[in-house]
Amino acid sequence: MRCAVLIVAAGRGTRAGGEQPKQWQNLAGKPVARWTLERFAGLGPTVMVIHRDDRARAEAACAGLPVTLVEGGAERADSVRAGLEALLADAPDAVLIQDVARPCTPVHTIARVRAALETAAGAAPALPVSDALWTGAGERVTGTQDRSGLYRAQTPQGFLFPDILTAHRAHPGGAADDVEVARAAGLDVTIVPGDEANLKITLPEDFARAARLLKEDTMDIRVGNGFDVHAFEEGDHVILCGVRVPHDRKLKGHSDADVGMHAVTDALYGAMAEGDIGQHFPPSDPQWKGAASEIFLTHAAEMARQKGFGISNVDITLICERPKVGPHAADMRARMARLLGLEEDRVSVKATTSERLGFTGREEGIAALATATLVKT
Numbered sequence: 160m161r162c163a164v165l166i167v168a169a170g171r172g173t174r175a176g177g178e179q180p181k182q183w184q185n186l187a188g189k190p191v192a193r194w195t196l197e198r199f200a201g202l203g204p205t206v207m208v209i210h211r212d213d214r215a216r217a218e219a220a221c222a223g224l225p226v227t228l229v230e231g232g233a234e235r236a237d238s239v240r241a242g243l244e245a246l247l248a249d250a251p252d253a254v255l256i257q258d259v260a261r262p263c264t265p266v267h268t269i270a271r272v273r274a275a276l277e278t279a280a281g282a283a284p285a286l287p288v289s290d291a292l293w294t295g296a297g298e299r300v301t302g303t304q305d306r307s308g309l310y311r312a313q314t315p316q317g318f319l320f321p322d323i324l325t326a327h328r329a330h331p332g333g334a335a336d337d338v339e340v341a342r343a344a345g346l347d348v349t350i351v352p353g354d355e356a357n358l359k360i361t362l363p364e365d366f367a368r369a370a371r372l373l374k375e376d377t378m379d380i381r382v383g384n385g386f387d388v389h390a391f392e393e394g395d396h397v398i399l400c401g402v403r404v405p406h407d408r409k410l411k412g413h414s415d416a417d418v419g420m421h422a423v424t425d426a427l428y429g430a431m432a433e434g435d436i437g438q439h440f441p442p443s444d445p446q447w448k449g450a451a452s453e454i455f456l457t458h459a460a461e462m463a464r465q466k467g468f469g470i471s472n473v474d475i476t477l478i479c480e481r482p483k484v485g486p487h488a489a490d491m492r493a494r495m496a497r498l499l500g501l502e503e504d505r506v507s508v509k510a511t512t513s514e515r516l517g518f519t520g521r522e523e524g525i526a527a528l529a530t531a532t533l534v535k536t
């Protein structure tokens with residue numbers, strides 16, 4: 160089914176206030192209209208209906224997205240009709256009609272409406288009314304209202320294209336939404352579950368709620384990996400994940416050659432796309448000769464904090480035949496957790512041999528792999 164998207168954005172947003180209509184106001188870093196457009200991006204040809212005074216704002220909000228702008232009318236229904244007429248040139252099978260003022264519409268709500276259109280001429284999301292309903296005058300309750308069978312309507316409201324175009328052309332005006340128009344034309348409309356997150360920005364306080372919802376929805380999670388190798392040389396111990404482990408050799412390196420800590424440090428830099436350990440602490444710089452690798456690790460962890468990330472977890476795998484890591488793994492985990500400021504259950508230290516294959520199998524050195532996850536807090 161070829162589905163088009165029609166976003167109505169010609170309203171003036173008088174109830175929401177502000178210096179410009181609500182759809183062009185900033186919400187969590189971008190215009191309300193941009194969030195709505197992005198929710199529907201890629202679903203099909205998209206028309207956005209705007210007020211004639213808003214073209215420059217609309218063009219800015221649509222930058223880089225394939226959207227056709229069309230001028231709307233005085234009422235919402237006039238704007239929808241203008242959008243439908245614009246779609247007629249390359250008529251789709253179905254159309255999703257969306258309020259621009261609903262920037263948090265969940266993807267699953269859109270999917271439910273689309274799926275329902277496989278078997279129905281119209282479909283729209285709604286939530287059953289769950290609060291008691293009264294009538295009132297001023298500050299006095301004047302009566303109660305039965306709420307059974309009552310729903311709160313949301314968008315997108317989806318219809319087979321020829322049916323809704325005919326319905327809008329025939330409607331005398333004054334409809335609150337497209338379901339009302341469709342029903343006036345005798346179309347059956349299926350209710351699909353709506354979502355509390357699908358709020359319409361109507362009043363000034365709705366911006367803060369929408370921003371909170373978007374923040375939850377657009378959680379910024381980064382994953383980085385790190386890999387490091389150090390060769391053995393003459394010595395009597397190695398430093399692994401901050402723990403001194405007796406051995407008949409040591410690891411060769413400019414610093415203390417803590418291969419595990421280096422891999423974690425690189426995983427943290429990688430998650431932030433901030434280069435690698437060699438870039439921040441060049442081996443050519445004599446000040447890092449013999450340095451404790453915790454300087455590098457804490458630098459990367461502090462950088463993450465400065466950028467607003469929390470470290471969610473790190474996972475390290477040490478690859479060597481000897482020394483045996485198992486007896487020291489708990490100490491390594493505790494040390495790494497303390498340096499990173501994490502609970503121990505967010506730090507994993509594992510080890511494996513390479514079955515005597517390759518340079519680790521020949522005991523020429525130790526390799527380490529690490530993964531780190533960062534979450535914007």
Ligand SMILES: Nc1ccn([C@@H]2O[C@H](COP(=O)(O)OP(=O)(O)OP(=O)(O)O)[C@@H](O)[C@H]2O)c(=O)n1
Nearest residue numbers: 167168169170171172173174233234235238259
């Ligand atoms: N002439 C109109 C009126 C409304 N709308 C759109 O219809 C949707 C729902 O309307 P509402 O939330 O009432 O928006 P406004 O009309 O802008 O708000 P207000 O009534 O507070 O002025 C909005 O996306 C709005 O831009 C439209 O395209 N053309």
Ligand SMILES: C[C@](O)(CO)[C@H](O)COP(=O)(O)O
Nearest residue numbers: 258312313314335336337359
């Ligand atoms: C279409 C609509 O969003 C359904 O809830 C609503 O009818 C339009 O907004 P308004 O606040 O009723 O003008």
